[in-house]
Amino acid sequence: MNEIEWTPEKGEKCGIAGVYGAPKAVNFVVSLLADLQHRGQESAGAGTSDGRRLHVRVKKGLVSQVFPSSRLPSLPGRMAIGHTRYPTSGGFYPRFGQPYLHRKPNFLLAHNGNIPDVSDLEMDLRRHEIDPSGLSDSQLVAKAIGIRYQREKSLENAALQVFPNVKGAYSMLLMDLKYMIAVRDHYGLRPLSIGEVGDAYVFASETCAFGPIGAKHVRDVEPGELVSVSANGFDSKRFAEGKQKLDIFEFIYFARPDSMLLGKSVSEVRENFGRELAKEYPLDLDVIVPVPQSANEAALGYAQATGIPLKYWLIKGRDRRTFIEPTPEMQLQGVRQKLSPVPGAFNGMNVGFVEDSVVRGTSSRQLAAIAREMGAKKVRLLSASPPIRYPDFYGIDLPRQEDLIAHGRNEEEIAAALGLDSIHYLSYEGMIRATGLPESMFSTACFTGEYPLDIGRERKKVEGLPKEGA
Incomplete structure (x- = not known):
């Protein structure tokens, strides 16, 4: 029989997931990641906090391969974040698997998206005598947050100082020993939803992941919003005036058909x-x-x-x-x-x-x-x-x-x-x-050449772009 040798022409983006306030939170996160597997299949990772230390496992492979049931007890705690990865910046596993563990101060970061122009982030690190060479866009953001966290003694305050100046596509989850933070870029290019299961809060790149764990979709993280969850409860802050521009490829290809985006099936x-x-x-x-x-x-x-x-x-x-x-x-x-x-x-x-x-x-x-x-x-x-x-x-x-x-x-x-x-x-x-x-709610750059966020140095590589300001 004839067989068509077929490789995907579009690499999937990454999937991120988080759970705050659930016993054995990693079990929930692994389930969420399994239902986000279509978004990234190169590596998988999860990190937890038991209130005293962070526990992390990141490895090449599918979620089921990285997290067999025998491995889950080694990741204790009532809060966890996870990541399935398809590489878009900085190469591939093992150096760039996520969640990324930033040390001193210790916190975790998981990123879905890409920051096309990192020159401002690199300059910021150099001003603080940190060499940005070889770091991915996600790691550059983590280092910038780490600088402020060391000074502010607060992950939330540090994030609020950094994200207004990060010009790129990102939905991110951050976690230290006590706080979980969800952020979405100024234009909401990448999806990120909030759910609840019992008394726990749940975050996921797509709503299709909520059902299998019995979670209810509450709302989406808004463009330019930072959501934090801790023992003090749920809090929301704006770090930028958001304008919705979801990447329309989520509807065309990336999202699972049983997901909801912008209120649409x-x-x-x-x-x-x-x-x-x-x-x-x-x-x-x-x-x-x-x-x-x-x-x-x-x-x-x-x-x-x-x-x-x-x-x-x-x-x-x-x-x-x-x-x-x-x-x-x-x-x-x-x-x-x-x-x-x-x-x-x-x-x-x-x-x-x-x-x-x-x-x-x-x-x-x-x-x-x-x-x-x-x-x-x-x-x-x-x-x-x-x-x-x-x-x-x-x-x-x-x-x-x-x-x-x-x-x-x-x-x-x-x-x-x-x-x-x-x-x-x-x-x-x-x-x-x-x-x-x-139309105003979407980024359609692949069809029109109109990029809602400045692509910086990459602009020189593209022919036939509309004139800026036209």
Whole structure:
């Protein structure tokens, strides 16, 4: 049987989780991390406080591999934070696994996102005679907080001094012996939700992680907000005037379909992507086939709107993915995901594949070739998002601009390069309509080149950007 060797074109971001006030808090955090595994599969870590000292375990591998039940008793305490990692800055394990333990003063930090321009942080450390060489963006933030914590004797006060000046994409959890702190960047580019289970507070990158531990979603951490939890209770402070600009790729690809973002069901929004595609491109097709898993809902929406049969003819191999390979070399040499077509599929048919997005086009090219080998008459591709023409600097591992298949090509040229009869992208306007939310609530930089946060030195690497201030 033909098999498509398929590696993810978009590296997942990281997932973070925290629990305050629960017996054996690490058990809850490990469960939360397991339901955030899709956000990062290179390493996993958790840290706890028993009120006297911090306990940390960080290791390469999946959550289930890093935290077998036999390891959990070594992480005592009623408060814990955890992290699943896909590397976006500073390289990969072991030096940059999280939670990061800052020493003297001791505290933990877990970060989801990326800070594209760290020059101000580096300058700050140098002023305090700390060499920033070789530190990741997360570690630079931790060092800056550590300087103030040493002086202020308060993790919260130190954080409130640092985060107003950190210009980047971040949702972070910090923890010392007594306090847990959650912060979200000025634009809320990365999600972070608050829940409750019994008398305990829960934090997680996505709401899908709450249900399995019996937690109730209360609200999201707001852009520019710092939330602290301690024996004194729950407190909220603003360190910046926030303006919501969630990365729209959370709806397109990253978030699990059973999560809620900005009050909207991810599954329903993805179905709406498909319905909008059907309005824009009512193609003459015999069958609609989603590329699993994140295109399933869009394909369903398209099929329902057009009446074209939906077939799940591409099967993702189970238990094949051990972790998302973070470099092209490792992708070529390491574990590859397999998409196996159902025997007898495609023969004599006009096939419409649905993908959540098209980045490099590698898997799309392979899909077209396999479908033709299996007898397809026509092979068309429907993308549930617009053409990606700009790289990401906020925590998605999208490639260099020159590697993007849509960079410098129109749709006919893209189809020819991928061996397709045609390719059809959801319009930008259709994408926004599908969310049911105002365009102003999103960062859409990968499609428009309009970066809500200054990307600093990275700006020189990108062609065709709108003029600043235009």
